[in-house]
Amino acid sequence: MGIAAKKIGQQTYFFHQPPVIVSTAAIVGPKEGQGPLGHTFDKVVEDPYYKEKSWEKAEQRMLEEAMQKALQKANLAPQNVDFLLAGDLLNQIIAADFTARVLGIPFLGLYGACATMYEGMALAAMLIDGGFAEYVLLGASSHFSTAERQYRYPTEQGVQRPMSAQWTVTGAGAMLLARRGAGPVVTHATVGRVVDLGSADPNDMGAAMAPAAADTIVRHLEDTGRVPGDYDLFLSGDLGAYGLVLAGKLVEQKGYHIAGHFNDCGLLIYHHRRQDTHAGGSGCACSAVVTCGYLMQELAAGRLRRVLGIGTGALFSKCSSLQGETIPGIAHAVAIEAR
Amino acid sequence: MIFLKAFLVGGLLCVVAQLLMDLTSYRVTPAHILVGFVAGGAVLSALGLYQPLVNFAGAGATVPLTGFGHLLAQGAIDGVKHKGLLGAFTGGVAAAAAGITAAVVFGYLAALFFRPKG
Numbered sequence: 001m002g003i004a005a006k007k008i009g010q011q012t013y014f015f016h017q018p019p020v021i022v023s024t025a026a027i028v029g030p031k032e033g034q035g036p037l038g039h040t041f042d043k044v045v046e047d048p049y050y051k052e053k054s055w056e057k058a059e060q061r062m063l064e065e066a067m068q069k070a071l072q073k074a075n076l077a078p079q080n081v082d083f084l085l086a087g088d089l090l091n092q093i094i095a096a097d098f099t100a101r102v103l104g105i106p107f108l109g110l111y112g113a114c115a116t117m118y119e120g121m122a123l124a125a126m127l128i129d130g131g132f133a134e135y136v137l138l139g140a141s142s143h144f145s146t147a148e149r150q151y152r153y154p155t156e157q158g159v160q161r162p163m164s165a166q167w168t169v170t171g172a173g174a175m176l177l178a179r180r181g182a183g184p185v186v187t188h189a190t191v192g193r194v195v196d197l198g199s200a201d202p203n204d205m206g207a208a209m210a211p212a213a214a215d216t217i218v219r220h221l222e223d224t225g226r227v228p229g230d231y232d233l234f235l236s237g238d239l240g241a242y243g244l245v246l247a248g249k250l251v252e253q254k255g256y257h258i259a260g261h262f263n264d265c266g267l268l269i270y271h272h273r274r275q276d277t278h279a280g281g282s283g284c285a286c287s288a289v290v291t292c293g294y295l296m297q298e299l300a301a302g303r304l305r306r307v308l309g310i311g312t313g314a315l316f317s318k319c320s321s322l323q324g325e326t327i328p329g330i331a332h333a334v335a336i337e338a339r
Numbered sequence: 340m341i342f343l344k345a346f347l348v349g350g351l352l353c354v355v356a357q358l359l360m361d362l363t364s365y366r367v368t369p370a371h372i373l374v375g376f377v378a379g380g381a382v383l384s385a386l387g388l389y390q391p392l393v394n395f396a397g398a399g400a401t402v403p404l405t406g407f408g409h410l411l412a413q414g415a416i417d418g419v420k421h422k423g424l425l426g427a428f429t430g431g432v433a434a435a436a437a438g439i440t441a442a443v444v445f446g447y448l449a450a451l452f453f454r455p456k457g
Contacts, residue, residue, distance in 0.1 A: 049457075155457055201365040
């Protein structure tokens with residue numbers, strides 16, 4: 001009947017020696033480069049194929065390059081890193097697998113759908129604060145054209161997208177977490193439960209993920225005893241225009257008012273009307289590149305001091321939705337503070 | 340005049356499909372609508388209701404998916420006339436052979452010379 005020393009409440013973990021985000025890197029495709037956050041990324045790749053033979057290879061190359069960039073910024077070689085945590089949306093997470101093949105860092109593959117980056121941050125912080133690692137490299141990637149054929153229809157088929165559909169972000173984000181160093185720190189992680197209120201439309205993932213996001217936000221506040229005002233920003237991964245409103249209402253129903261400082265990576269990354277992205281951005285790379293680019297720069301500039309990032313994921317496959325299964329959602333929250 | 344009629348009839352068939360996509364539940368997928376249009380065209384054709392539309396609007400009625408269903412049904416009916424019951428199985432695809440082969444050949448050529456932009 002031991003009580004875990006670093007656990008508070010039901011689902012939240014508190015890091016006694018908060019791991020430091022010593023470097024990040026974000027690489028995106030052309031559409032993301034033309035969006036309002038275009039200037040926050042390390043590199044904008046104009047060719048969706050990135051000079052490779054397939055979109056899958058292009059996605060893997062972006063992830064590998066983002067990882068290399070994050071290592072370079074910290075002046076580290078792959079052999080200095082204890083763990084690589086990565087995932088993506090391809091079958092058997094091949095973008096992450098093949099990146100691990102090149103880097104040669106001990107690898108733990110992750111699948112958390114679009115919440116993968118935040119799942120990775122939570123686990124990396126635990127590995128470091130637990131005393132198992134000095135450095136952990138983590139990242140996630142997605143690509144519009146690989147995700148469409150993975151989850152819906154191949155883009156070549158030209159199927160119409162309803163207004164509730166989101167646009168999968170093409171890109172990759174990588175982050176290096178360390179026991180010591182300079183940079184923002186990860187103070188808490190709240191690992192989410194899988195929540196399913198019965199939404200089943202693969203073209204409306206915001207509605208499927210909103211209940212999970214709200215559940216994790218409320219759980220985090222209750223576990224930590226914090227109030228919404230303790231955070232400058234609640235930043236969800238890819239709830240989109242409709243999911244953000246739904247999640248905000250669900251949190252409100254539990255008595256927490258976060259509406260004034262609740263935003264979504266999927267809403268920040270595109271000019272929605274001009275870029276025809278409908279409900280907003282989505283995909284592993286959505287929260288990954290906005291966290292590794294925009295969010296880190298806002299923290300560094302002092303415009304944000306304390307942020308709760310909430311990675312959101314829709315847990316389904318093309319097969320499960322064609323067989324009539326509903327879409328469960330997941331959300332992991334990580335508290336990040338400027339130091 | 341035939342151009343206007345083709346435009347109006349073909350356009351109206353597409354409007355029906357677009358409304359089905361926009362106004363029905365997400366459970367009605369584009370594939371359901373595609374198959375529904377082919378099957379609907381075949382049924383209308385078998386009942387003798389589609390040929391008058393073809394006479395009126397030409398390509399406006401033959402080019403949309405319902406026209407493919409019409410071709411299959413008429414082919415099956417012709418097949419039965421010439422080959423007996425076996426013709427019901429061979430006639431439809433035989434009548435639609437030009438369209439099917441064209442789809443394969445031009446699809447192959449497009450794949451050979453072009454790359455999807457994504």
